[in-house]
Amino acid sequence: MGNLKTPVVQAVLFSFFLFFASCGTNTEVTQSPFVFLTPVGVPQIFSITAKYDNIDTHKPEYDLKYYITNMEPQFVGYNLYITFAIPSAGETLSNANLYLENGVQPSFPQLAFQASTSNVVTQGIENYQPFSPVQMFQKCEVYTFTLRALLNTGITSNMSTPITRCSSIYPDHCGTNTSCNPTACTVASCSTSTQSLCPVGTACNPCTKGVAATGCACPAGQSPPGCNL
Structure with a gap:
């Protein structure tokens, strides 16, 4: 125990303490335990x-x-x-x-x-x-x-x-009860809820501007049903 009191031994022990105390510590880069991921922008x-x-x-x-x-x-x-x-x-x-x-x-x-x-x-x-x-x-x-x-x-x-x-610009030309022209969409006097489900260009959901061949353009401030641009 007497040797532990000598200046040389104390200096050596102090050096070991500093070494192990600093082990694993990066003093040059700011440490952060979190990783932040930015979501990729969603196209439309x-x-x-x-x-x-x-x-x-x-x-x-x-x-x-x-x-x-x-x-x-x-x-x-x-x-x-x-x-x-x-x-x-x-x-x-x-x-x-x-x-x-x-x-x-x-x-x-x-x-x-x-x-x-x-x-x-x-x-x-x-x-x-x-x-x-x-x-x-x-x-x-x-x-x-x-x-x-x-x-x-x-x-x-x-x-x-x-x-x-x-797949057709004229859905009303398709046969009745096909995907483009369901039976419910062949009735011009259909309900509003049915119209929202019918392809643009059917009797239930006709173009509100232009003709089907031009894509049934939407008037300013208006969105489907009745247009698809």
């Missing part, structure tokens, strides 16, 4: 309209319009999902019904520097599934479209508001 579809009256020889196609609104540095584009009903979160996260032109994500490559709320982007959607194997849209069928922003890390945003559209 501006409009989705059928391009042809597919009762004749034309096959159904669509025009999709959207604004580029994502400004994340890792943003690489938008993924489009096409379904017969509103997709579940699980379906979109598993990339079920993902529209890919050549089998590679994203559906539409974009970059953050292209972001603009004044320049609308138009994409022609020619097939329900364009890649391996090709599947065409079916006549007089109703499809639902959603977008998700994709980052180069593989992270995607929540899906956009689902937009449902008939």
Whole structure:
């Protein structure tokens, strides 16, 4: 015990104490026990309209319009999902019904520097599934479209508001009780609640401005039913 009182031994013990007391401490970087994740911005579809009256020889196609609104540095584009009903979160996260032109994500490559709320982007959607194997849209069928922003890390945003559209610009030309022209939608004197469920262009839900061939444009301050732009 007497040796512990010598200055040399005390200095050595004090050095060991300082070493172990500072072990694991980073004195150069401010420490934070939390990790903050910023959600990816959710895109929105501006409009989705059928391009042809597919009762004749034309096959159904669509025009999709959207604004580029994502400004994340890792943003690489938008993924489009096409379904017969509103997709579940699980379906979109598993990339079920993902529209890919050549089998590679994203559906539409974009970059953050292209972001603009004044320049609308138009994409022609020619097939329900364009890649391996090709599947065409079916006549007089109703499809639902959603977008998700994709980052180069593989992270995607929540899906956009689902937009449902008939594959024909003239749903009332489709046979009665088809997806585009349900029996309840063939009655002009239908109820307001029924009208909100009927495709734009049917007898129950006619265009409120213009004609079906122009996409049933919405008058200023008005939204569907009765218009789809």
